[in-house]
Amino acid sequence: MQQVAASTAFIGSALPLRRAPSNRAGRLPRASLVCRAQKQDGQTGGKRLVASSAATLDAPVEEGYQSVWTASYDFDNESPELTKSWKKTMKVAVTGAAGQISNHLLFMLASGEVFGRDQPIQLQLLGSERSREALEGVAMELEDSLYPLLREVQLGIDPRQVFEGADWALLIGAKPRGPGMERKDLLDINGQIFAEQGRALNDVASRDCKMLVVGNPCNTNALIGMANAPDLPKRNWHALTRLDENRAKCQLALKSGKFYTSVTNMTIWGNHSTTQVPDFVNAKIGGKRVPAVVKDVQWLKEEFTPKVANRGGALIKKWGRSSAASTAVSIADHLRSLYTPTPPGDCFSTGVYTEGNPYGVDEDLIFSMPCRSDGDGDYEIIDDFVIDDWLQAKIKETEEELLKERDCVGHLIPGATRAVCMITEDTMLPGEA
Numbered sequence: 001m002q003q004v005a006a007s008t009a010f011i012g013s014a015l016p017l018r019r020a021p022s023n024r025a026g027r028l029p030r031a032s033l034v035c036r037a038q039k040q041d042g043q044t045g046g047k048r049l050v051a052s053s054a055a056t057l058d059a060p061v062e063e064g065y066q067s068v069w070t071a072s073y074d075f076d077n078e079s080p081e082l083t084k085s086w087k088k089t090m091k092v093a094v095t096g097a098a099g100q101i102s103n104h105l106l107f108m109l110a111s112g113e114v115f116g117r118d119q120p121i122q123l124q125l126l127g128s129e130r131s132r133e134a135l136e137g138v139a140m141e142l143e144d145s146l147y148p149l150l151r152e153v154q155l156g157i158d159p160r161q162v163f164e165g166a167d168w169a170l171l172i173g174a175k176p177r178g179p180g181m182e183r184k185d186l187l188d189i190n191g192q193i194f195a196e197q198g199r200a201l202n203d204v205a206s207r208d209c210k211m212l213v214v215g216n217p218c219n220t221n222a223l224i225g226m227a228n229a230p231d232l233p234k235r236n237w238h239a240l241t242r243l244d245e246n247r248a249k250c251q252l253a254l255k256s257g258k259f260y261t262s263v264t265n266m267t268i269w270g271n272h273s274t275t276q277v278p279d280f281v282n283a284k285i286g287g288k289r290v291p292a293v294v295k296d297v298q299w300l301k302e303e304f305t306p307k308v309a310n311r312g313g314a315l316i317k318k319w320g321r322s323s324a325a326s327t328a329v330s331i332a333d334h335l336r337s338l339y340t341p342t343p344p345g346d347c348f349s350t351g352v353y354t355e356g357n358p359y360g361v362d363e364d365l366i367f368s369m370p371c372r373s374d375g376d377g378d379y380e381i382i383d384d385f386v387i388d389d390w391l392q393a394k395i396k397e398t399e400e401e402l403l404k405e406r407d408c409v410g411h412l413i414p415g416a417t418r419a420v421c422m423i424t425e426d427t428m429l430p431g432e433a
């Protein structure tokens with residue numbers, strides 16, 4: 001018998017979940033709940049365990065202490081060789097965990113199809129006050145799915161607790177644009193969320209934590225998060241543009257009549273907005289440059305680009321809600337691209353910090369660029385893309401939009417020299433109708 005103890009924190013009244021691996025014989029863990037009270041230790045800054053007792057979920061907690069739900073368990077393991085082959089548990093924090101995108105993504109993460117079938121994970125799920133109940137529902141579904149790699153699930157509404165020790169933070173939760181809300185208001189409202197989450201990650205996440213911002217406007221939210229997390233590596237911040245890349249590949253495959261896997265070296269430049277630039281100049285179909293295969297240059301310039309950039313809005317019109325499944329798939333693709341060596345001559349798109357970029361883009365933005373990886377979780381910007389006049393002008397346009405966005409959120413960026421919002425036009429996000 002091997003004993004494994006794990007602890008999980010839920011602040012509030014929800015039931016924590018945990019999953020110890022079942023062994024080959026299919027035995028499941030025996031779980032027992034223990035309620036603990038913890039208080040911030042004034043001297044060390046760490047948490048000090050002050051009480052531990054079997055208790056009910058409603059047990060009163062002394063003032064100044066936080067109630068922390070801890071699940072600990074024993075389980076029979078007659079197959080130690082199996083667990084020896086597993087990697088160290090990866091802690092993956094997900095925000096907006098009760099939302100539409102997460103509803104698809106969490107199950108992909110727990111199944112092992114993203115980080116690998118030998119990679120146990122712990123999910124640390126952040127919801128908003130309003131989504132507490134829904135979050136518990138999500139957790140119940142995860143528990144019922146019996147994923148052997150899912151070792152533990154933590155639920156909470158305080159980023160400082162949910163991000164504790166995170167190796168990855170998938171920052172999906174954000175407020176949608178309400179009726180009559182202008183883009184600059186959205187930038188401010190969501191920017192505040194990401195400033196707070198950046199500070200929390202800075203304080204409690206793993207020192208090598210990687211962040212993927214999905215919540216819109218994702219490039220500028222990532223910039224705000226990064227600026228508020230000075231102790232974490234800036235290159236570890238990503239903004240999701242993989243959905244746009246996938247959409248672009250789909251359109252080129254449809255136009256050329258070739259299977260989508262033949263579309264390679266496809267990148268999206270710039271902002272995840274309607275100014276994004278799907279790059280058909282460098283993309284290839286069957287190893288040939290796109291314009292050599294799709295000879296209709298007018299279609300490439302005038303139809304392909306807006307089709308990709310407005311795909312989200314078109315989908316909302318048809319379906320009445322925004323893309324969630326394909327976004328979750330693109331998040332999984334994004335993560336896999338960082339853990340799989342990029343084939344020679346190919347690339348993937350991600351919004352990354354522009355410091356030292358080889359394309360002359362302003363050096364203090366989160367900007368989508370062509371990247372490659374050795375499969376170690378890190379990446380490099382590919383420096384030999386051909387930038388013709390058409391591409392140059394388009395890249396400039398999306399860069400200018402991001403510079404304006406940055407000025408609008410100067411009040412959320414420590415040390416920013418400009419905080420003047422000059423956004424008058426109301427550019428849409430790709431997911432807006």
Ligand SMILES: NC(=O)c1ccc[n+]([C@@H]2O[C@H](COP(=O)([O-])OP(=O)(O)OC[C@H]3O[C@@H](n4cnc5c(N)ncnc54)[C@H](O)[C@@H]3O)[C@@H](O)[C@H]2O)c1
Pocket residue numbers: 095096097098099100101102126127128130131172173174175176193213214215216218239240241242243244272322323324327429431
């Ligand atoms: N980058 C991309 O390619 C891309 C694609 C699609 C959607 N998005 C964006 O992703 C975001 C989420 O989309 P969705 O469809 O899942 O939305 P959703 O409304 O279904 O879910 C969002 C969830 O986030 C929660 N939330 C709000 N503020 C929070 C906070 N401060 N902390 C934690 N949780 C919080 C909400 O309660 C809600 O449950 C939106 O901003 C959307 O625009 C980005």
